[in-house]
Amino acid sequence: MPSSPTVTGRFAPSPSGPLHAGSLIAAIGSYLSARSQGGHWLLRLEDVDGGRVRPGAADTILRQLEALALDWDGPVQTQAARKNIYQDALKALREKGLAYPCACTRQEIRSFGARYPGTCRQGLAAGRQPRSWRLRVPDVLPPWEDRFHGRQDTPAPQGDPVLLRADGYFAYVLACVVDDGVQGVSEVVRGGDLLIITGMQRHLQSALALPHPQYGHLPLLYNADGSKLSKSADSPPWAGDPSQAWEETLRLLGWTTPAGLQGASAVEWRDWALMRMAERQPLYRIAATGPHQQTALSWPS
Numbered sequence: 001m002p003s004s005p006t007v008t009g010r011f012a013p014s015p016s017g018p019l020h021a022g023s024l025i026a027a028i029g030s031y032l033s034a035r036s037q038g039g040h041w042l043l044r045l046e047d048v049d050g051g052r053v054r055p056g057a058a059d060t061i062l063r064q065l066e067a068l069a070l071d072w073d074g075p076v077q078t079q080a081a082r083k084n085i086y087q088d089a090l091k092a093l094r095e096k097g098l099a100y101p102c103a104c105t106r107q108e109i110r111s112f113g114a115r116y117p118g119t120c121r122q123g124l125a126a127g128r129q130p131r132s133w134r135l136r137v138p139d140v141l142p143p144w145e146d147r148f149h150g151r152q153d154t155p156a157p158q159g160d161p162v163l164l165r166a167d168g169y170f171a172y173v174l175a176c177v178v179d180d181g182v183q184g185v186s187e188v189v190r191g192g193d194l195l196i197i198t199g200m201q202r203h204l205q206s207a208l209a210l211p212h213p214q215y216g217h218l219p220l221l222y223n224a225d226g227s228k229l230s231k232s233a234d235s236p237p238w239a240g241d242p243s244q245a246w247e248e249t250l251r252l253l254g255w256t257t258p259a260g261l262q263g264a265s266a267v268e269w270r271d272w273a274l275m276r277m278a279e280r281q282p283l284y285r286i287a288a289t290g291p292h293q294q295t296a297l298s299w300p301s
């Protein structure tokens with residue numbers, strides 16, 4: 001009888017700052033999902049955008065994950081040194097006519113608002129110089145199933161995304177899809193902010209003949225003022241007690257945690273959570289936290 005393929009999950013933070021309470025949800029969630037199925041869990045530091053990398057952040061992230069007892073498989077992958085792989089992917093897309101040069105300047109792009117209107121889709125006007133490369137995304141994308149949120153059929157919200165930026169950096173969208181493919185990632189469990197671009201990333205996978213991982217999007221955290229927690233926007237890093245971090249994260253995922261575990265070590269929390277999942281505790285129940293991933297935090301300053 002053929003054995004079922006191994007699950008490979010991953011956590012892919014960008015080293016733009018230390019992990020905060022919101023990133024812990026993606027870290028712990030993706031870990032529990034992969035490990036509870038006997039799968040691999042990879043760690044990839046998404047440093048493709050050198051301009052957003054903060055010195056020391058990568059090291060801090062590794063120490064934070066260790067403190068939470070989230071052990072990863074194999075070497076930590078980074079992106080900055082893999083430009084040639086992204087270059088090959090872009091070349092393949094160009095050859096298939098799925099990527100096109102864009103001459104729009106920053107100022108023009110700002111004037112378009114949230115959605116790129118496809119100005120350069122049909123070719124560059126005479127005298128215009130290519131600045132970036134974009135992916136051609138159809139207006140209607142095939143529906144797909146999110147593991148927690150069910151059927152999704154949102155069109156690409158920002159129009160055709162940039163793959164290679166005018167400043168020479170490859171975009172996250174391309175690097176992430178290529179790396180998930182190269183690393184054999186079979187499931188992506190990540191923050192809910194990326195739910196709306198997943199249809200477009202799946203289109204990119206199809207265009208590059210890569211398999212589609214299964215996707216599941218977890219709740220997002222907001223600051224008390226309604227802004228999203230973000231590493232680069234100086235949200236308070238998680239610097240606290242690993243025991244509390246586990247308890248809080250599981251609670252945000254809709255779990256009931258036992259009083260007896262308060263103050264337990266990260267290893268005890270991790271092993272307890274894995275045991276609960278073996279007993280069919282769902283990783284995340286939307287009903288427990290509401291469908292729109294909104295959880296306000298009052299965050300100590």
Ligand code: GLU
Binds near residue numbers: 012013014046190191
């Ligand atoms: N690098 C992204 C971030 O830090 C996550 C990308 C992903 O999980 O696909 O928000």
